Structures are given as structure tokens and as C-alpha cells.
Amino acid sequence: MQDSDANRLFPTPEPLLSIFFCYSALVPVKSLSFPSNIPFNVTHEFFLREILLNHHLKQYPPSESYQQSFWKWAIIQLESFTRSNEDAEVDERIYAHYLSLRTGACSETPPNSFITYHWRFPKTHRYPTEEDSYETITLLESRTTIEAGTTGLRTWRASLVLAQYLVQHPYLVNASNVLELGSGTGFIGILVASLQLQTATPTVDRKMPSVYLTDVNSTVLVRCRNNVRLPCNKSSPHPNMQYKSLDWLDSLSGQENLESFFSEAKVDIVLGADIVFDPALVPPLVKTIFLALLPEPTQVAFIALTVRNEETLRYFLDEIGKVLQTEEVTRNNAGSLLLQIPDQVDAELEVKIFKVTRGRDTQSPTNCEELRSILRSI
Structure with missing residues (x-):
């Protein structure tokens, strides 16, 4: 789902599409399932290109508090791949985005x-x-x-x-x-x-x-x-x-x-x-x-x-x-x-x-x- 084709469902494994839809709708992380049977490079590229760098979601983003919990979960799941695959590596842009959310992202009342x-x-x-x-x-x-x-x-x-x-x-x-x-x-x-x-x-x-x-x-x-x-x-x-x-x-x-x-x-x-x-x-x-x-x-x-x-x-x-x-x-x-x-x-x-x-x-x-x-x- 590139920015120029924001509303196209390209051939993408259904579990990844489900995560994309849930992230967009702020579904609690505890309800998400990580697709461990999909190759790391496919999953990693999807999280990077189609969620983190998605043009629509950058313009109309989920709240920072939700993003914080989501990307913490995503990083833990992606890093679990790297421990069994020495060629796998999580992109620095994912870490940088997560760290940018840590300050002031949590509050007692969930923000709009x-x-x-x-x-x-x-x-x-x-x-x-x-x-x-x-x-x-x-x-x-x-x-x-x-x-x-x-x-x-x-x-x-x-x-x-x-x-x-x-x-x-x-x-x-x-x-x-x-x-x-x-x-x-x-x-x-x-x-x-x-x-x-x-x-x-x-x-x-x-x-x-x-x-x-x-x-x-x-x-x-x-x-x-x-x-x-x-x-x-x-x-x-x-x-x-x-x-x-x-x-x-x-x-x-x-x-x-x-x-x-x-x-x-x-x-x-x-x-x-x-x-x-x-x-x-x-x-x-x-x-x-x-x-x-x-x-x-x-x-x-x-x-x-x-x-x-x-x-x-x-x-x-x-x-x-x-x-x-x-x-x-x-x-x-x-x-x-x-x-x-x-x-x-x-x-x-x-x-x-x-x-x-x-x-x-x-x-x-x-x-x-x-x-x-x-x-x-x-």
C-alpha cells in the first residue's frame, strides 16, 4: 500500500492486513496476533513501509499513547525474529519513531x-x-x-x-x-x-x-x-x-x-x-x-x-x-x-x-x- 495507491489491497498476507486495519482503528494491542509464520523480510517491510511510513497514517495518526504501546509490541515481536536469523535486522527508523513517542505519551485520560x-x-x-x-x-x-x-x-x-x-x-x-x-x-x-x-x-x-x-x-x-x-x-x-x-x-x-x-x-x-x-x-x-x-x-x-x-x-x-x-x-x-x-x-x-x-x-x-x-x- 504505497502512498500513491493508498486504497489498494496489494497481494499481502491476510494476517498483516489485519494488523494494519487494527492499528488504524486503535484496536488494543492485547487483541493483536503477530504472524510468526511469515518470513521476516516480508513482515518487517510491511511494518516499515505500510504502517510507519504510510502517508495517510502520518497525516491522521493514532494517538501517541496508542502508538507507544503498538510499536513496543511490534519491536518485541520483530526482535524475536532476529535472534534466530543473524541476517535479520530491525530498521533504525522504527526504533527512532518509538523513542520519539516515549516522552509525555502516557496520561491518565486517553487523548482524542x-x-x-x-x-x-x-x-x-x-x-x-x-x-x-x-x-x-x-x-x-x-x-x-x-x-x-x-x-x-x-x-x-x-x-x-x-x-x-x-x-x-x-x-x-x-x-x-x-x-x-x-x-x-x-x-x-x-x-x-x-x-x-x-x-x-x-x-x-x-x-x-x-x-x-x-x-x-x-x-x-x-x-x-x-x-x-x-x-x-x-x-x-x-x-x-x-x-x-x-x-x-x-x-x-x-x-x-x-x-x-x-x-x-x-x-x-x-x-x-x-x-x-x-x-x-x-x-x-x-x-x-x-x-x-x-x-x-x-x-x-x-x-x-x-x-x-x-x-x-x-x-x-x-x-x-x-x-x-x-x-x-x-x-x-x-x-x-x-x-x-x-x-x-x-x-x-x-x-x-x-x-x-x-x-x-x-x-x-x-x-x-x-x-x-x-x-x-x-
């Missing part, structure tokens, strides 16, 4: 860091990309569970699961105006914008679809916008990215304003990942989703939920089931680069995706008014 996720189109989709190429999403993220009083400054596993589903079903967003609830770091927004740009055939009469990214926290929304606009992300030239502060509680008191926004936005599909975690927010969230789907009966929502608490999930499904039609969708994780990246916080938790629509019985004006009455009682 650039993280690069890798994904690729399924082989069944004939997009104008090389068969062995991959796409990237780079974000500046928090490495703590909560920062500045919010969990929205890092990407959670539910976003990776929903992203993989969209990669496998790109027609859902290619030509659709998209609204995301709780956009966080901007991960889903970047993916959606990339899919739209990848397949766009804009004409004089046809504009690029809109992507509305929303969050209640202003700090999160600024981070989201900055990540989307990073020059390395394919989302950066998208001409119709929108950022809006959206408080679900407004569905309880400022419903008219929300209805006006959703009507003007002409949203075709609503997305949300890991947005059901507090039972107190379930009623306003349900009302917000209902209002977002109200203007057109053809609208649909896909909500990816991490099962942290069975009772909270059941509460959400019961409440939304009173006014909207909900069904769990099946998904195929085969070949996903995104889901190969373990997250030390919620990696073991189950994620479910639900498709939400108004359903056949809710499309008449009379029934919509009846549903409004039910909403007022929730």
Missing part, C-alpha cells in the same frame, strides 16, 4: 485520536472501483466512554453494524434524502455521503440528495461536521450535507416546529444507531420518529440498537409498536471489514436492526390523527 475504519463494497455491486480496493472513514474521536458529559464523541458498535447493512443495501440511500438521529462523530453520515457520491449521476434537473445530521449536543455536532469535512473523507465534497441541532424533547412541546422541519427536509429515510439507552428518552424518541415519517407514507427508518438492557429495548419496541410498524431485519456480516474491528467497550453485546414504517393501516389522514392521539398519551 484520529481513527481510520476500512470497508469495501461487496463483490456483487459493480461500482467503479478496483476489485481489491477499499474505502476509508477517518474520524477524530474520544477514547473515553464519556467526555464533556456525552457519549457522542466516539463511534459505537451499532454504527458499524448499521453501516455494514447500508453497504450491502446501498440502494436505500443512493438517491434518498437521509436524516440521521444522534449523529455523534459523523460515521454514518460519512458513509452515506460516500455511497451517494460513488453512484451519483447528477444532471441539470437533479440535485445531489440531502444528508441531515442531527444531535442535541452542540459540541458533538461541531465534531461531526469537522469529521465529515476532513479532506481524506469522500464525504468532504458532498454539496448537500446539513447539520442541525435536534432535541427529541421538542416532540413533546414544540411539535409544530419539528413537523415543519421534517416537511421541508423531504426526508426519505431515517437512520439511527445506539439511540435507545435511557428509558426516559423513549417517549420523545418514538414521537420524533413518528413525526419524521409523517409527511409521506413511503418513508422508512432503520434503527440499529445495542442490547444493553432487555427491558429498555422491550419498552421501546412496545411504545413504537403502538403507532408504527416495526420488524427486525436479517443481516449478513460475511466479508465485513468493519465488523472485524473489536471494540473493547461493547464488542460482546448484541446489535439488532429494526425497520420502521407507518404501515398500511396508518396512511389515511383519519388514522394519522388517531395515531397523534395515541402519541399524546404515551
Whole structure:
């Protein structure tokens, strides 16, 4: 993976590629496996050229604290080769880089860091990309569970699961105006914008679809916008990215304003990942989703939920089931680069995706008014 071909997967042993993807995504060193069965010169050259000297990773590097632990591990593993091979030698540039990280690299609170996720189109989709190429999403993220009083400054596993589903079903967003609830770091927004740009055939009469990214926290929304606009992300030239502060509680008191926004936005599909975690927010969230789907009966929502608490999930499904039609969708994780990246916080938790629509019985004006009455009682 030379700098001039930053997104090509050249013939490289899979274990080394796995290390590259994990390093880019700051996977803890304890989760990595060193490929001792690959010749030293191949492994050493890969660590030097494709990780240490990688142009993208130099411009958007993992945090110094992570690099320190990674390169300490890599040096120990590489030196183990040299003890049994007198012709093997670790390049001085690797030692020099590691030593440059030692001063001040460690702290009690992990610093924010650039993280690069890798994904690729399924082989069944004939997009104008090389068969062995991959796409990237780079974000500046928090490495703590909560920062500045919010969990929205890092990407959670539910976003990776929903992203993989969209990669496998790109027609859902290619030509659709998209609204995301709780956009966080901007991960889903970047993916959606990339899919739209990848397949766009804009004409004089046809504009690029809109992507509305929303969050209640202003700090999160600024981070989201900055990540989307990073020059390395394919989302950066998208001409119709929108950022809006959206408080679900407004569905309880400022419903008219929300209805006006959703009507003007002409949203075709609503997305949300890991947005059901507090039972107190379930009623306003349900009302917000209902209002977002109200203007057109053809609208649909896909909500990816991490099962942290069975009772909270059941509460959400019961409440939304009173006014909207909900069904769990099946998904195929085969070949996903995104889901190969373990997250030390919620990696073991189950994620479910639900498709939400108004359903056949809710499309008449009379029934919509009846549903409004039910909403007022929730």
C-alpha cells in the first residue's frame, strides 16, 4: 500500500492486513496476533513501509499513547525474529519513531485520536472501483466512554453494524434524502455521503440528495461536521450535507416546529444507531420518529440498537409498536471489514436492526390523527 495507491489491497498476507486495519482503528494491542509464520523480510517491510511510513497514517495518526504501546509490541515481536536469523535486522527508523513517542505519551485520560475504519463494497455491486480496493472513514474521536458529559464523541458498535447493512443495501440511500438521529462523530453520515457520491449521476434537473445530521449536543455536532469535512473523507465534497441541532424533547412541546422541519427536509429515510439507552428518552424518541415519517407514507427508518438492557429495548419496541410498524431485519456480516474491528467497550453485546414504517393501516389522514392521539398519551 504505497502512498500513491493508498486504497489498494496489494497481494499481502491476510494476517498483516489485519494488523494494519487494527492499528488504524486503535484496536488494543492485547487483541493483536503477530504472524510468526511469515518470513521476516516480508513482515518487517510491511511494518516499515505500510504502517510507519504510510502517508495517510502520518497525516491522521493514532494517538501517541496508542502508538507507544503498538510499536513496543511490534519491536518485541520483530526482535524475536532476529535472534534466530543473524541476517535479520530491525530498521533504525522504527526504533527512532518509538523513542520519539516515549516522552509525555502516557496520561491518565486517553487523548482524542484520529481513527481510520476500512470497508469495501461487496463483490456483487459493480461500482467503479478496483476489485481489491477499499474505502476509508477517518474520524477524530474520544477514547473515553464519556467526555464533556456525552457519549457522542466516539463511534459505537451499532454504527458499524448499521453501516455494514447500508453497504450491502446501498440502494436505500443512493438517491434518498437521509436524516440521521444522534449523529455523534459523523460515521454514518460519512458513509452515506460516500455511497451517494460513488453512484451519483447528477444532471441539470437533479440535485445531489440531502444528508441531515442531527444531535442535541452542540459540541458533538461541531465534531461531526469537522469529521465529515476532513479532506481524506469522500464525504468532504458532498454539496448537500446539513447539520442541525435536534432535541427529541421538542416532540413533546414544540411539535409544530419539528413537523415543519421534517416537511421541508423531504426526508426519505431515517437512520439511527445506539439511540435507545435511557428509558426516559423513549417517549420523545418514538414521537420524533413518528413525526419524521409523517409527511409521506413511503418513508422508512432503520434503527440499529445495542442490547444493553432487555427491558429498555422491550419498552421501546412496545411504545413504537403502538403507532408504527416495526420488524427486525436479517443481516449478513460475511466479508465485513468493519465488523472485524473489536471494540473493547461493547464488542460482546448484541446489535439488532429494526425497520420502521407507518404501515398500511396508518396512511389515511383519519388514522394519522388517531395515531397523534395515541402519541399524546404515551
